Amino acid sequence: MYLDFLRSEGIGMGMLQEMWERHLEDESFLRRMLAKIIFRRLEHLGFTLDEGFLATIESKLSVPDLSGFSLEFEDEQVPPGLLKEGAMAGTRDAGLELGNLSQELDQVVAQFTADMTESVPHIVHDISPVILGTLRRRAARMLRGRSKGRKSFESGMAKTWRRSLDLLEMLVVICLEAGEEFNREWRQGEPGDEGHVLEVLTRLHARACQVASEILVLLRAGYADGAHARWRCLHEIAVVGFFVASEGDEVAERYLLHDAVECHNAAVQYAEYSPALGLESLTPEELSEMAAGRDELVKRFGPGYGSDYGWAAKAIGKKRPTFTDIEKRVELDHLRPYYKLASHNVHANARGVFFRLGLMPGEGDVLLAGPSNIGLADPGHQCALSLSQITVALLTAQPNLDRLVVCDIVQTVEREVGDAFMEVHNKMEESI
Numbered sequence: 001m002y003l004d005f006l007r008s009e010g011i012g013m014g015m016l017q018e019m020w021e022r023h024l025e026d027e028s029f030l031r032r033m034l035a036k037i038i039f040r041r042l043e044h045l046g047f048t049l050d051e052g053f054l055a056t057i058e059s060k061l062s063v064p065d066l067s068g069f070s071l072e073f074e075d076e077q078v079p080p081g082l083l084k085e086g087a088m089a090g091t092r093d094a095g096l097e098l099g100n101l102s103q104e105l106d107q108v109v110a111q112f113t114a115d116m117t118e119s120v121p122h123i124v125h126d127i128s129p130v131i132l133g134t135l136r137r138r139a140a141r142m143l144r145g146r147s148k149g150r151k152s153f154e155s156g157m158a159k160t161w162r163r164s165l166d167l168l169e170m171l172v173v174i175c176l177e178a179g180e181e182f183n184r185e186w187r188q189g190e191p192g193d194e195g196h197v198l199e200v201l202t203r204l205h206a207r208a209c210q211v212a213s214e215i216l217v218l219l220r221a222g223y224a225d226g227a228h229a230r231w232r233c234l235h236e237i238a239v240v241g242f243f244v245a246s247e248g249d250e251v252a253e254r255y256l257l258h259d260a261v262e263c264h265n266a267a268v269q270y271a272e273y274s275p276a277l278g279l280e281s282l283t284p285e286e287l288s289e290m291a292a293g294r295d296e297l298v299k300r301f302g303p304g305y306g307s308d309y310g311w312a313a314k315a316i317g318k319k320r321p322t323f324t325d326i327e328k329r330v331e332l333d334h335l336r337p338y339y340k341l342a343s344h345n346v347h348a349n350a351r352g353v354f355f356r357l358g359l360m361p362g363e364g365d366v367l368l369a370g371p372s373n374i375g376l377a378d379p380g381h382q383c384a385l386s387l388s389q390i391t392v393a394l395l396t397a398q399p400n401l402d403r404l405v406v407c408d409i410v411q412t413v414e415r416e417v418g419d420a421f422m423e424v425h426n427k428m429e430e431s432i
Contacts, residue, residue: 031061046079053077150221150371157222157373164380164420169216171384171413175391176209178406182394196252197244198397204241205394208234208387215383222371224357227379229345231386235335236323238389242330245393247315254311257297261306264294332389338382360428377425384417 035058042049060071135142158165183202211234218227244252267282267290274281298306304313307320316325327333344352356368357375388410395403 031058035061047073048077048079153371153373154221157220157371160373161219161376161421161424164376164417164424165216165220167413167417167420168219168380168384171387171410171417172209172212172216174406174410174413175205175212175387178391178403178410179205179209179394182398182403186398194249194252194397196249196256200244200252200255201241201390201394201397204237204244205390208237208241208390211237212383212387215379219376219380219383222358222373224372224375224379225345225368227376227383228342228357231379231382232339232342232346234383234386234390235332235339235342238386238393239323239327239330239332241390241393242332243312243315243326245397246330247312251312251315254301254305254314258305258311260290260293260297261310264290335382338378341378342382374428377421380421381418384414388414 035054038057039049039054057071179202183206186198186202211230215227215230215234218224218230240255244255267287270279271282271287294306301310302313302319304310304319304321307313309316309321309323309326312321312326313319316329318325324333324336327336327339341355344355345357346352356372357378358368358372359366360374391410392407395407
């Protein structure tokens, strides 16, 4: 949209550069340069000339055939002793053989180009505010047009994916309300032996509901790849929730206390880069206090506790466990291919450059830089799956009849969501 406005002003991407290059190749530009060379050569020989004579030289050079090129001088313009008599002087008489000017013309143009290149930053600085001013004045109209286009696209998206998206939103609402009810009832009751587990699960579930809502927004807007990237986070939440629920209160406590380790590691990194970022530095006392807190926990739980997933080290039986280890322990590693696929939308690796969920097979050469109505099935279904998993993990941590009924409803709707997304996806593939 912004470029459309630039083009309406006669300025497109690359146009300024093209204008400059055409200017250097323009015959009138070269003619002006040659006229100036002749003018300066005459002045060097002692001719008395004004700016009007420069225009005269240029007009003389405008004819196709320069074989008859000559200049007329008044007596007072000619240096004494250069010409013996007469008011007519040709360039040959004045030692101005045109053929000898070619090399000098090349040198002048080259110097002119070099000078202009050095002036580019100043030119950019002068031109940019003018163009930006035009963009600012027209921004409101441009944004209205963009908003209209976006609403039209989303309207088409809704027609294609309405049932699947509405089912997903229904699931999100059910899970959200179930989590709210669980959290309220638990916090109003007496704390039990599983207090740390429930603390972890309620916090993870709240975060999962938020992430699922983000995924839903991205899907409705046509950003399947972005939604898939957010599902990666949701899958991690579900895996950690399952692990904590299965391992019990000791692991849950280690998980909650590990926040101090992560805060310390973040503080060390902040201290390293805060000067370069122009941010306020942490005091030595603050860093020392956080380091002491970390060291105390490492001393309590063992050296592996200081690693990224150190809170799971004892349960996994490894000094430096990984997310993959936790994923395998809760038997959710069969989702790893989808997790890896989603990772392409998080990292800047080559696969993420070439593979886009928002493109149909065979469209690999298309550069997708906006929304698409393609590819919603995977992130939509996987969102439903992971959200239902963490919800079931929460509700079954302290089960009762009501919560078990909700679990059954959640799992039923999750399957319906998957079927609805796949139905649309299959129809799209058949239409290719």
